[in-house]
Amino acid sequence: MxxxxxxxxxxxxxxxxxxxxxxxxxxxxxxxxxxxxxxxxxEHTTSNEFNDYTGMEIYRQLRPLLICMRIFGLYFKRTTFQGRSRKPRMELVVMYCFVVNFLMVMNVLRSFTVYRIADDFDNVMVQRLLFTIWSTECTFKGLLLMWNCFRQNGLPHFFIEWDKTCGNIKLNKMCRFMMKKFLFLTFIFIIFNSVVFSLILLYVPLLKDIYLEVVWKNAVTYDNHAIFKTILGILAVLNSSSSMFPVSLFVVLSFAVGEQLRKFSDDLASAIADGDFNGRIDDFRLRHQNLITLVDILDRIFAPMIAAVFIANIPMFCLVLYTMVTTIDIHISLVLINLFWLCFILLQMTIVSVTAAWVNVKAHSPLDHIYSIRFSATSNDVQLQMLLFLNRLTGTQIGLTAMKMFVIDKPTILTVAGMMVTYFVLLIQFKMPVSADCHCNMTGTVFLNNATLIVSQIS
Structure with a gap:
């Protein structure tokens, strides 16, 4: 039965x-x-425990930055009920974030409508290309940040994993200083960019006509320019915030993880000096692996943004250099605008590259200490643990990547810098004029048998 x-x-x-x-x-x-x-x-017991990461110490430390991002529609909280249903719970500000990102997407689509096949490659075309590339980069950053706020294995996963690995420790002075510094730089950039655009549209007729053509095709011919100027001012604020705030969050979180890796390396060096390393090698290996998990989560969140910074800023750098070389005698305001954008592009690429390379260095820093240890008299278990540790440190590069294509390290910075210098030299060579005018003064007498030809001047 x-x-x-x-x-x-x-x-x-x-x-x-x-x-x-x-x-x-x-x-x-x-x-x-x-x-x-x-x-x-x-029956599996279903828990209604609320998976809330907003009470963690790292979240409280980052609250000034996150509040500013929320004001500009770039961040919202997403928490989850644990259990079978796992229903997400989000702030109402998510609707505001959606509207902001929708406007930026529509702006990118609008930027492609100002091109015509018969257009010449002049100053207006260069500014259109710059505005399209920059708007696309900023929109991609905003959408990427919104997506990582929503998905559970994005920013929520990082905060939860940080709490499991590091506990309720406070960010050190360096991380807090970097957060304040980048908040200041972000607001300075937003205000400066918006004010500069406003002054250009009011007091520089030449640049006003160029930027009106960037907003809409043949916008100069319309009688009312106020609506186009308003659109340009709003877009300047939205793009500026979407350009800087994701980079600021990336730098602060990367410095937080890098400082934990630095502290781990210091603890490892102290244990080796005290002769206590062999008995705790398994604990050190697992602790390092947990920190590398935080690096992997950061890479999963920001790898597309790093790739977007390189893909967008390198052609923008070339276009700005080309504009500076070809329009240096048109108007001083155009030179200053191009110089400002050149400094911004270089600064953004430097910040992203140096931060990612610094994390790579800190992740591999235990190698310098491990290579100084003698293992000839240790047991097989200790040697096996050390072999696993060394394979993790030397087998593959640990760090932040550009869409998993390559890890950002110090040689990467030199490669990108050399490539940009090469483009600059090529642009200068293409711009150098080769004068074909020849002014010759010649006076002489030519005798042909009994005839005489007097040549007085040939130019």
Missing amino acids: QRNRKTNDCKDLVTNHGGCPQGQGHDIDTDDNGNHETTVEL
């Missing part, structure tokens, strides 16, 4: 105590001989 599985332990509990363990349902059946059988249905 086929029945559900019998559970004698639960049967004893029913007989002696009159119940089953909490969370398990049971049915008591009677067979033909009058014996009791207990059918147990095991």
Whole structure:
């Protein structure tokens, strides 16, 4: 006779105590001989515990930056109920973030409508290309940040994993200083960029006509320019915030993880100096692996942004250099604008590259200490643990990548810098004029038999 599985332990509990363990349902059946059988249905206990990372210490430390990002529609909180349903719960500000990102997407689509096949490659075309590339980069950063706020293995995963690995430790002075510094730089850039655009549209007719053509095709011919100027001012604020705030969050989180890697390396050096390393090698290896997990989460969040910075800023650098070389005698304001953009592009690429390379250096820093240890008299277990540790440190590059294509390290910075210098030299060579004018003054007399030809001047 086929029945559900019998559970004698639960049967004893029913007989002696009159119940089953909490969370398990049971049915008591009677067979033909009058014996009791207990059918147990095991149910997974569903917990309504709220997976809230907003009470963690790192979240409280980052609150000034996150509040500023929320004001510009670039961040919202997303928490989850644990259990079978795992229903997400988000702030109402998510609708505001959606509207901001929708406007930026529409701006990118609008920027492609100002091109015509018959257009010349002049100053207006260069500014259109610059505005399209920059708007696309900023929109991509905003959408990427919104997506990582929503998905559970994005920013929420980083905060939860940080709490498991590092606990409720406070960010050190360096991380807090970097957060304040980048908040200041971000607001300075937003204000300066918006004010400069406003002054250009009001007091520089030449640049006003160029930027109106960037907003809309043949916008100069319209009688009312106020609507185009308003659109350009709003877009300057939205693009500036979307350009700087994701980079600021990337730098602060990277410095936080890098400082933990630096502290790990210092603890490792202290343990080696005290002769206590061999007995704790397994703990050090697992602790390093947990920190590398934080690096991997950061890479999963910001790798597309790093790739977007390189892909967008290198052609923008070339276009700005080309404009500076070809329009240096047109108007001083155009030269200053191009110089400002050149400094911004170089600064952004330098910040992203140096930060990612610094994390790479700190992740591999234990190698310098491990290579100084003698393992000839250690046991096989210790040597096996050390072999695993060394394979993790030397097998593959650890760090932040550009879409998993390459790890950003010090040689990467030199490669990118050399490539940009090469482009600059090529642009200068293409711009150098080769004068074909020849002014010759010549006076002479030519005798042809009995005829005389006097040549007085040839130019």
